[in-house]
Amino acid sequence: MSKAGIIAWECLRQTLNPRHAKRANVISALGGEGSATDLLSYLEDELKLIKTDELPDKVSFTLDPVAEYLAALYVVKNYQSDEKQWRKLIDRLRSKDTEIPLDVREASGGLDSIKGFLLALRDCCVTKGKENEVPRAVIESVSDLADKATIYELIAGLHGNADDVKLARQRLISFGAKAVPYIKKAAEGGDHQLRKVLDEISK
Numbered sequence: 001m002s003k004a005g006i007i008a009w010e011c012l013r014q015t016l017n018p019r020h021a022k023r024a025n026v027i028s029a030l031g032g033e034g035s036a037t038d039l040l041s042y043l044e045d046e047l048k049l050i051k052t053d054e055l056p057d058k059v060s061f062t063l064d065p066v067a068e069y070l071a072a073l074y075v076v077k078n079y080q081s082d083e084k085q086w087r088k089l090i091d092r093l094r095s096k097d098t099e100i101p102l103d104v105r106e107a108s109g110g111l112d113s114i115k116g117f118l119l120a121l122r123d124c125c126v127t128k129g130k131e132n133e134v135p136r137a138v139i140e141s142v143s144d145l146a147d148k149a150t151i152y153e154l155i156a157g158l159h160g161n162a163d164d165v166k167l168a169r170q171r172l173i174s175f176g177a178k179a180v181p182y183i184k185k186a187a188e189g190g191d192h193q194l195r196k197v198l199d200e201i202s203k
Helices: 003-012 023-029 035-046 064-079 083-095 111-128 136-159 162-189 192-202
Strands: 058-061
Touching: 003 023, 003 035, 003 058, 003 064, 023 035, 023 058, 058 064, 064 083, 064 111, 083 111, 083 136, 111 136, 136 162, 136 192, 162 192
Parallel strands: none
Antiparallel strands: none
16 A cells, blocks of 8 residues: 555545645554654655645645545555445545536536546546456446536636636537536526537537
8 A cells, every 4th residue: 555645545535635634643544653754754855745844743745636646546445346435435525516506607616626536536446446346336436526527617617718718618518418417507597608518519
């Protein structure tokens, strides 16, 4: 088991977003003082992977995507074929699936708020799932949630600058029928940008 993955999961475990973890909790998860302290010093001083200088009693990663990927890899390698653990995690992920707000200029604060971890988890499930015996149903559930998170974010992106709007429209259209229910829901307020996307998809 990757020790960096253990640290990353400690940083994401509470919120599914990269956050500070208590140094004491990280050391405990790594098996206690001694080698754990040496490892933290190496990861911070030599690899610059983590940082503790801002909050000495806390540990965080210098780059969120690295923390998200290492945490996702930890989950896949730790949960493997354990359907009970996977079900518990997927229930947590689904609990983030809030309604798209009527003001579609804002992200929902739901699945899109943990999109980084969802995308990393999907990638790890797809690339490492077979060797770790991850159930097919789990991979499909994670993939669906990752797609939905991206769709929510793209819907919010239809109200940025011209370049952002163009890219968001193109990517939403590429999702095809999968995006339609969410776009329709968000378009109930009469948003013309969303109507245009629906027209493009239905062509």
